[in-house]
Amino acid sequence: MEISNLVAWIKAIPGVTAADWHGGDLWVEAPALDVEAMGRAMITYGIRLGTVTGTPVSEDGETDIIYHYIAGECVFINVRTRTRNGALASLSAIARPASWAEREIKDLLGVTFPGHPDPRPLLRPSGFEDGMFRAPMSKSRQNPRQES
């Protein structure tokens, strides 16, 4: 896969609506991303998954999910999508590095990943519920601390 062909190829993944270079990295918008189709396409071209970031859009709403891929060990491909009713298809069966990342997002933000082969808590201490960081993370994003 030539880096110059990356944008056209990425745009062919089901659900991708835009792909632009920014800061030397490729940022991809895909609100209705077909997660499994993306995972299979990346493996086909030897593009590895670095990690997955979850960010709550609001306390009770959806969660932005960014898949951080690394192409040719030199270019980030950041694919941003959003949960649907608090859930998103699991990538873990296709890409093992997604497994712990998805378990962490479930612990901290309460996102469920149907199809995850081992959805046990990863970091969440006993006595806490899934989504333990959802409210405080949303609050600090919407009302950041002001400097006096």
Place this chain on the structure above:
Amino acid sequence: MAYTVPLGPYHPALEEPFKVNVQCEGEVIQTCRIDVGFSFRGIELLAQSRNWLEVITLIERVCGICSNTHAMTFCMACEQIAGIQVPRRAQYIRTIIAELERLHSHLLWAGIGAEDIGFHSLFMEIFTLREKIMDTLETVTGNRVNYGMNRIGGVLRDIENPKDFIASLESVAEVLHKVVIPAFIENPTARSRLTGIGPLSREKAIEWGVVGPVARASGLDMDVRKDHPYLAYADLGFKSIARTEGDVFARVVVRALEIAESVRLVIEGLHNLPEGPLCEQRGIPTMPAGEATMRTEAPRGECLYYVESQGGPTPARVKIRTPSFVNIPAVEPMVLGQQLADLSLIQASVDPCLSCTDR
């Protein structure tokens, strides 16, 4: 009859708490389950309530070993968002500190590894060397851990007399080449204890997404310093180290040879430290809205940060993916079919960092 053996979360073979549950038939491991989270501190959430200056101090506490890596990678992501160009002298100083950090991290691991295989005299030799590195770090930064060297836009402290450190580092290099590297690579007792155990094939390394020395020992020649050079690595002519065997011995060899390469990089950096300012700006930086992803090569492998700014006084999101987060799960394929007696050595061979993993 199958039986289950828990290693950890608190055990003399573990540097930090995590749990490896294995089920055995006789002495052979059949299944493995790994539990982490015993050092969870919620640093990513805390980062959203610190200003852009305070958050560097917080981020540096992700890990007590690769603390500089975290602060540096975070600052580099912020610099990308703000479009800040770091002065060359600061880039060299960051490189020197990063390699000194890799040295003390690898030497810590090598010393513990020597102790794990009962090679006590080698442990003493390695820790004597490590003290020289710690003394160098303390003289340069004022601290043995959490060096406080990084700020957004550059570094906080200069290395005023760089050539003063070269003699000590050359003596470290001499002992490395004459004693430590041959002890791990050529000593028949060490070789026989380490060879062939805990295998991870190249295919499995790709499947599990491992990084750093674990990946390089399985034939994946990936290193951010080589693949996407940052700071002064392109100037200093960095050479990556890789092996193809994929066993514990290969992981030992990769790290042992990387120690020598790090010493060379530090000496080269001190010799060629350019003149110039340490930072582009003063005070608390004003960060524009934006987002960035950043990778650096930590001692244990690729360290990945995602930072989002909404233009406010605090970060809107800081995501940290440490190398141990992807290397520790790969202990599972390494131990299957292996002897129970080798379990502690195999898990140690990935150099697991739980402070990093749990954050």
